[in-house]
Amino acid sequence: MNEPLISNRVVSEIEVTDIISKINTQLLSKNNSIYFLDMKNNSTEKLDASIIQCHFGTDKDRIKATKRALEFMLKSNPLPKEWIFVECQENKKDAKFSYLAKKGIKYIFKKATKRSRGIFLKCALWNIGAHKAKCNNLAFIDADFMFCKSDWLNSVYDAF
Numbered sequence: 001m002n003e004p005l006i007s008n009r010v011v012s013e014i015e016v017t018d019i020i021s022k023i024n025t026q027l028l029s030k031n032n033s034i035y036f037l038d039m040k041n042n043s044t045e046k047l048d049a050s051i052i053q054c055h056f057g058t059d060k061d062r063i064k065a066t067k068r069a070l071e072f073m074l075k076s077n078p079l080p081k082e083w084i085f086v087e088c089q090e091n092k093k094d095a096k097f098s099y100l101a102k103k104g105i106k107y108i109f110k111k112a113t114k115r116s117r118g119i120f121l122k123c124a125l126w127n128i129g130a131h132k133a134k135c136n137n138l139a140f141i142d143a144d145f146m147f148c149k150s151d152w153l154n155s156v157y158d159a160f
Contacts, residue, residue: 046078046079046080046081047078047079047080047081047137047153047154047157048081048135048136048137048157049080049081049082049135049137049138049139049153049156049157049160050080050081050082050083050084050129050133050134050135050137050138050139051073051080051082051083051084051139051141052084052086052126052129052130052133052138052139052140052141053070053083053084053085053086053129053140053141053142053143054085054086054087054088054121054122054125054126054128054129054143055085055086055087055088055096055097055125055143056087056088056089056112056121056122056125057089058089058094062144063096065144066097066143066144067096067097068144068146069143069144069145069146070085070097070100070143072146073141073146073147074103075150076147076150076151076152076153077150077151078151078153078154079153080135080139080153081134081135082106082133082134082135083104083105083106084105084106084108084129084132084133085097085100085105085106085107085108085129085143086108086109086110086125086126086128086129087107087108087109087110088109088110088111088112088116088121088125089109089111089112090111090112090117091111092109092111095109106132108128108129108132110125110128126140137157137160139153139156
Protein backbone atom coordinates (compact mmCIF):
# COMPACT_ATOMS: atom_id res chain seq x y z
CA MET A 1 0.00 0.00 0.00
CA ASN A 2 1.28 3.48 -0.85
CA GLU A 3 2.07 6.01 1.85
CA PRO A 4 -0.04 9.18 1.88
CA LEU A 5 1.65 11.91 -0.15
CA ILE A 6 0.40 14.73 2.08
CA SER A 7 0.48 14.78 5.86
CA ASN A 8 -0.45 17.33 8.51
CA ARG A 9 3.11 18.58 8.99
CA VAL A 10 4.48 21.82 7.53
CA VAL A 11 6.50 21.19 4.38
CA SER A 12 9.08 23.26 2.55
CA GLU A 13 8.58 24.66 -0.95
CA ILE A 14 10.93 22.00 -2.34
CA GLU A 15 8.92 19.25 -0.61
CA VAL A 16 5.68 20.68 -2.01
CA THR A 17 7.14 20.57 -5.51
CA ASP A 18 8.16 16.96 -4.92
CA ILE A 19 4.68 16.11 -3.58
CA ILE A 20 3.01 17.66 -6.62
CA SER A 21 5.35 15.72 -8.89
CA LYS A 22 4.47 12.46 -7.11
CA ILE A 23 0.74 13.22 -7.32
CA ASN A 24 1.03 13.94 -11.05
CA THR A 25 2.98 10.71 -11.53
CA GLN A 26 0.27 8.76 -9.71
CA LEU A 27 -2.46 10.50 -11.68
CA LEU A 28 -0.84 9.20 -14.84
CA SER A 29 -0.46 5.67 -13.45
CA LYS A 30 -3.56 3.43 -13.46
CA ASN A 31 -2.83 1.11 -10.52
CA ASN A 32 -1.79 3.50 -7.75
CA SER A 33 -3.86 4.82 -4.86
CA ILE A 34 -3.96 8.58 -4.45
CA TYR A 35 -4.59 10.29 -1.13
CA PHE A 36 -6.19 13.72 -1.12
CA LEU A 37 -6.74 16.29 1.60
CA ASP A 38 -10.29 16.49 2.93
CA MET A 39 -11.39 19.73 1.31
CA LYS A 40 -15.11 19.80 2.12
CA ASN A 41 -16.30 23.36 2.63
CA ASN A 42 -19.36 23.49 4.85
CA SER A 43 -18.68 26.96 6.21
CA THR A 44 -20.46 30.18 5.33
CA GLU A 45 -17.71 32.22 7.05
CA LYS A 46 -16.04 34.72 4.74
CA LEU A 47 -13.00 36.82 5.56
CA ASP A 48 -12.66 40.47 4.53
CA ALA A 49 -10.31 39.79 1.65
CA SER A 50 -10.36 39.79 -2.12
CA ILE A 51 -8.55 37.06 -4.02
CA ILE A 52 -7.40 38.24 -7.42
CA GLN A 53 -6.30 35.76 -10.07
CA CYS A 54 -5.76 35.98 -13.81
CA HIS A 55 -5.14 33.86 -16.87
CA PHE A 56 -3.83 34.64 -20.34
CA GLY A 57 -3.22 32.24 -23.17
CA THR A 58 -4.47 29.05 -24.76
CA ASP A 59 -1.80 26.56 -23.65
CA LYS A 60 -3.74 23.37 -22.84
CA ASP A 61 -1.48 22.31 -19.96
CA ARG A 62 -1.78 25.72 -18.27
CA ILE A 63 -5.56 25.71 -18.70
CA LYS A 64 -5.78 22.20 -17.23
CA ALA A 65 -3.53 23.12 -14.27
CA THR A 66 -5.54 26.29 -13.63
CA LYS A 67 -8.87 24.46 -13.71
CA ARG A 68 -7.55 21.83 -11.31
CA ALA A 69 -6.21 24.48 -8.93
CA LEU A 70 -9.44 26.49 -9.06
CA GLU A 71 -11.59 23.49 -8.19
CA PHE A 72 -9.31 22.80 -5.23
CA MET A 73 -9.33 26.45 -4.11
CA LEU A 74 -13.13 26.68 -4.38
CA LYS A 75 -13.28 24.21 -1.49
CA SER A 76 -11.37 26.57 0.81
CA ASN A 77 -12.70 27.16 4.29
CA PRO A 78 -13.16 30.03 4.98
CA LEU A 79 -13.77 31.68 1.64
CA PRO A 80 -12.89 35.30 0.89
CA LYS A 81 -15.65 37.90 0.71
CA GLU A 82 -14.70 38.51 -2.89
CA TRP A 83 -12.97 36.46 -5.56
CA ILE A 84 -12.01 38.09 -8.85
CA PHE A 85 -10.73 36.24 -11.90
CA VAL A 86 -9.52 38.21 -14.93
CA GLU A 87 -9.09 36.35 -18.21
CA CYS A 88 -7.46 37.84 -21.28
CA GLN A 89 -7.64 36.25 -24.72
CA GLU A 90 -7.34 37.49 -28.28
CA ASN A 91 -10.81 36.11 -29.03
CA LYS A 92 -13.80 35.77 -26.72
CA LYS A 93 -14.34 32.24 -28.12
CA ASP A 94 -11.00 31.23 -26.56
CA ALA A 95 -12.21 32.09 -23.05
CA LYS A 96 -12.03 29.01 -20.80
CA PHE A 97 -13.06 30.37 -17.40
CA SER A 98 -16.36 32.22 -17.86
CA TYR A 99 -18.06 29.36 -15.95
CA LEU A 100 -16.53 30.81 -12.77
CA ALA A 101 -19.24 33.49 -12.69
CA LYS A 102 -21.75 30.72 -11.89
CA LYS A 103 -19.56 29.69 -8.93
CA GLY A 104 -19.73 33.08 -7.23
CA ILE A 105 -16.49 34.46 -8.65
CA LYS A 106 -16.46 37.91 -10.25
CA TYR A 107 -15.32 37.01 -13.76
CA ILE A 108 -13.83 39.72 -15.99
CA PHE A 109 -12.95 39.14 -19.64
CA LYS A 110 -10.49 41.43 -21.42
CA LYS A 111 -9.74 41.20 -25.12
CA ALA A 112 -6.02 41.16 -25.88
CA THR A 113 -4.88 43.62 -28.51
CA LYS A 114 -2.31 42.95 -31.19
CA ARG A 115 0.04 45.32 -29.33
CA SER A 116 -0.04 43.03 -26.27
CA ARG A 117 1.24 39.92 -28.09
CA GLY A 118 4.32 38.52 -26.42
CA ILE A 119 4.00 40.83 -23.41
CA PHE A 120 3.82 39.51 -19.83
CA LEU A 121 0.29 40.53 -18.82
CA LYS A 122 -0.12 39.09 -15.32
CA CYS A 123 0.54 42.34 -13.44
CA ALA A 124 -1.71 44.34 -15.76
CA LEU A 125 -4.53 41.80 -15.31
CA TRP A 126 -4.04 41.75 -11.53
CA ASN A 127 -4.32 45.58 -11.58
CA ILE A 128 -7.63 45.32 -13.44
CA GLY A 129 -8.87 42.97 -10.72
CA ALA A 130 -7.54 45.25 -7.96
CA HIS A 131 -9.46 48.22 -9.37
CA LYS A 132 -12.68 46.18 -9.20
CA ALA A 133 -12.01 44.88 -5.66
CA LYS A 134 -14.20 46.10 -2.82
CA CYS A 135 -12.22 44.68 0.13
CA ASN A 136 -9.24 46.41 1.74
CA ASN A 137 -7.15 43.23 1.85
CA LEU A 138 -6.05 41.95 -1.56
CA ALA A 139 -4.36 38.61 -2.20
CA PHE A 140 -2.82 38.18 -5.67
CA ILE A 141 -2.51 34.44 -6.29
CA ASP A 142 -1.28 32.63 -9.39
CA ALA A 143 -4.27 30.92 -10.99
CA ASP A 144 -2.59 27.51 -11.17
CA PHE A 145 -1.43 27.58 -7.55
CA MET A 146 -2.91 25.35 -4.81
CA PHE A 147 -2.41 25.71 -1.07
CA CYS A 148 -1.82 22.54 0.95
CA LYS A 149 -4.51 23.29 3.54
CA SER A 150 -8.14 24.25 3.08
CA ASP A 151 -7.85 26.99 5.74
CA TRP A 152 -4.98 28.73 3.97
CA LEU A 153 -6.85 32.03 3.86
CA ASN A 154 -6.65 32.34 7.66
CA SER A 155 -2.84 32.40 7.45
CA VAL A 156 -2.86 34.87 4.56
CA TYR A 157 -5.41 37.08 6.33
CA ASP A 158 -3.38 37.03 9.58
CA ALA A 159 -0.35 38.24 7.57
CA PHE A 160 -2.32 41.32 6.45
